[in-house]
Amino acid sequence: MSRQDVTPEEIVAITASRMLADHKVVFAGVGTPLLAAALARRRQAPHLTIVLEGGIIGTRLMPGHLPISTNEMSAAHGAEMLTDVTDIFLFAQRGFFDYGFLGAAQIDKFGNINTSVIGSYAQPRVRLPGSGGANDIISLCNEVLIATVHEPRRFVEKVDFITSPGYLTGEKSREAAGLIFGRVSVVITDLALMDFEPHSRRLRLCAVQRGASVEQVEAATGFELLMADEIGEIDPPSEDELDTYRLLRDGEAAVRRGRAS
Amino acid sequence: MSRQDVTPEEIVAITASRMLADHKVVFAGVGTPLLAAALARRRQAPHLTIVLEGGIIGTRLMPGHLPISTNEMSAAHGAEMLTDVTDIFLFAQRGFFDYGFLGAAQIDKFGNINTSVIGSYAQPRVRLPGSGGANDIISLCNEVLIATVHEPRRFVEKVDFITSPGYLTGEKSREAAGLIFGRVSVVITDLALMDFEPHSRRLRLCAVQRGASVEQVEAATGFELLMADEIGEIDPPSEDELDTYRLLRDGEAAVRRGRAS
């Protein structure tokens, strides 16, 4: 793959990685969140602590050997602490995790996420894998980032099922449900960066990826997006970001092969 | 010390040790309970598992090195499992511990124990050490044995303060307070063995130690004792019991010295 053929997933992960500040603690799932966190550690956040729900604190990831499960041995490589699953979530409930990092099969204008069913719960058209730790992460981490590719079938007016509560029906409904901690801060996609308007808690466009237009973002979103006063533009992945990302994902050998081809 | 000079503490511990059946799990405190449990393991109960609140399961005690604290290293000698204090009590709450084993500074006719204050709580005449794990043991273990020397100042009509609840005010008051598990089964002293009459839950004399009379027991008890239909007699400590007990308490060398003297 050449530097020109940047995939939507790469754009999402690289943009997301930039959101992670140094010295923070991030609760990451496998896939894009873990890759983004690993990339941040290689760049602006060398002291970022990555936590995985398998019971792992401070994993050191080996390029090309990123785990596909949060509780496989490669996920524990170089960890400072190994404990159990429940204990990790209790750390989150106490407030130790600065960032939670989620993907989304469906997301609505209030940041609610569905990873349970497409269609009705009783008779689903598609039974998705379910919450895993996503419901806990969005309920308990201090700040939650959502990262996904931007498609109309994902960005829907109302999710079929709230697996992981964002701002529920907006305004103060999240707090009213008892979710007194944590906040969903941003949604990062291959087209845009969005936050939540503070009063209505509705999704609001803040910036577009270089090359994407506001109209494109709107077309890929199945509901009316609010607009920030100024819409910024996000820098595209730099060469170093792409190289490092691909090194982490594919390993040294694969990257050498890619360069040679 | 010769075999003739049997102390009240020895009679209590040896009588208590006989109550512990093989293959059971006993939650013992230091002092008399631990000595009694260790003695039982040397005699009728080689598979008795001793648990100490320091987080220790299956301690193997070294003669002459019995711990004076439940969480010192000698208490952990040969343990099968080391965990933490709270975890040990949660094992008890789940129902894993067949016996709990307590002493008593004051005990009343319903088996309530006071180890907190003599006099009023606000202005105590004597501030005793407090519950430690005693309240938890009597609340959570399946069967609780109380072992103490028999003195009128200990066996009182009403304890000054209920540190560890026996049957509270009798009848169904223990269950009514929410203590739905566990039961206090017997009180073992240097003069007698007592249980609790099933309806009133009042202390009832079952047997006297060899050489002690019912009158002596009554005189040493500050309230009216119920009487079982038949009052048995308890065998005095055997030579083997005494020898083994003293070996455990004092160690091999001390026992040899005692025999020589």
Add this chain to the structure above:
Amino acid sequence: MSASVDFRSVRWELEATDRRMLDKRMSATQAMELVHDGDHVAIGGTLYSRTPMALVFALLKTRRRHLTISRPLTCYEAELFYAAGMADRVITSWIGIGLKWGLPQIMRHYVETGQAVYEEWSHLGIGLRYKAGAMGVPFLPALTMLGSDIARTVELREVDCPYTGQRLAALPALNPDVALIHAHRSDIYGNVQVDGYRHMDVDMARAARRVIVSVEQIVSSDEIRALPTTTILPHFAVDAIVEAPFGAYPSECYGLYHADLRHFDEYVNLVKAKGPDGAREYIAEHVDQHDDFAGFLASLPPGTLDDLVAAAKRLAP
């Protein structure tokens, strides 16, 4: 929500149980006599880590009926129970094989056609349910699952803190009838030790009414006593010990052997091609035609286990 067992009867049953310190070694087949039709069976480990596969295979052989399966994160074993017609309900937070293999086709089939129930809780929700069961209390309070539809579908109740007035989710105790656990080693009495992370095995096993543990190795009690902080279960919390080297295969066992991703590929390809019949074919070939799990392991391509051991040596700290 699945019918909850009253925490009081769970305790009284434990008090009445024979928990003598005996030699508890037996074959996986013998151990399965502790599992009955209609039981709730909890499966240790998570996803493809330290899954008690030797015990899962032995249970599959029995064709017990109307089981409820619970697990923090299920892997393909949940699909096998459905395909074999053994399970009515799975209590978990996540179904799949692993990220790499996409949506789990068999679970989808059974759930979407209404033949099976997937009772979904959050991951912490499941964890606290086992923990409440292990602690001997009927519920634990938490700040998760609130406001979500998963709370609604499981009829999660709430509780007010008597000090602060804070509203909290009340996670009800989950006390499985049987827990199946795979561990690194134990003595013959069932003092069980693991290395590495503990998943939810400790709470799951202590909550359960009967506990079957397979181990890589039976060791002497002296060896257990040499590493007492790695003990996760004392003998009086364990009913059966099954010696099963590589007993987690194709799952990984921390520090000892890696997961066999190719074996999962084989399974996934089979069910992609044939649906539930593919899963049944898998059971026929890998479970039913062998006398025991050792027979299954012996049927693997030569070098398979050696490669997984070598991979683990490179990965463990």
Add this chain to the structure above:
Amino acid sequence: MSASVDFRSVRWELEATDRRMLDKRMSATQAMELVHDGDHVAIGGTLYSRTPMALVFALLKTRRRHLTISRPLTCYEAELFYAAGMADRVITSWIGIGLKWGLPQIMRHYVETGQAVYEEWSHLGIGLRYKAGAMGVPFLPALTMLGSDIARTVELREVDCPYTGQRLAALPALNPDVALIHAHRSDIYGNVQVDGYRHMDVDMARAARRVIVSVEQIVSSDEIRALPTTTILPHFAVDAIVEAPFGAYPSECYGLYHADLRHFDEYVNLVKAKGPDGAREYIAEHVDQHDDFAGFLASLPPGTLDDLVAAAKRLAP
């Protein structure tokens, strides 16, 4: 009951705290700047096991005022704080030095004369209070302390299970302002490891708003990573690391050195003879006249520490 801190503000404070991954090494004296007049200070270990004595001595030197001290089982350190006029209240389940030394004379004096408060909970009660604090919930349910006078004196509240209707004790979260912990080793960032039993240190520290840990030895982060299951606290839960070899003396440190019972004898004899003045004499001689804890250790009779190390070698598994 002592004024409980709202669990919400404890969390919000944690979110706002600087928890950068920095070199957190400092002297015990410097670390005591994290302790303020009026603070609730929790002391790790139990009785005379892994008591953070180097930190306790450093705190005694500061003569902070109006402290609340909490500990699962207190030893003579609680008496020292009272004799020094530093503490108003001790939250614990047991006061004493150890069974061998009988009733604790100084605690008795202060409590019986109404100069000090001993707020008594059961041992599990204290444990669950720290655990609730560590879990980030305002209470935990349990079946202990019910019906007792200790429940009455601390105004323990109850909660009904929303599923079974069972009445349970509700143990309110205890979030100390500062936790003092002694451990075997850590790296410079505060990844802290212990060997042997863990007392209530894990929950106590995670519940606390500031955490000071003394360690026998500072090691490299690679050494920490080699034994990740012995880590009890990750760096982001620790504020200060104080290197203090023999920092638990005269308490024991599991596997490393035995408790010095003769030192307790000396203390007990002193207070038997002179009452609170004896305790103050102890502080003057052993705490105040030395620059630091190393100075105190150097003043011990020759061979003291060697003997305790030898005794531990005989006892550890």
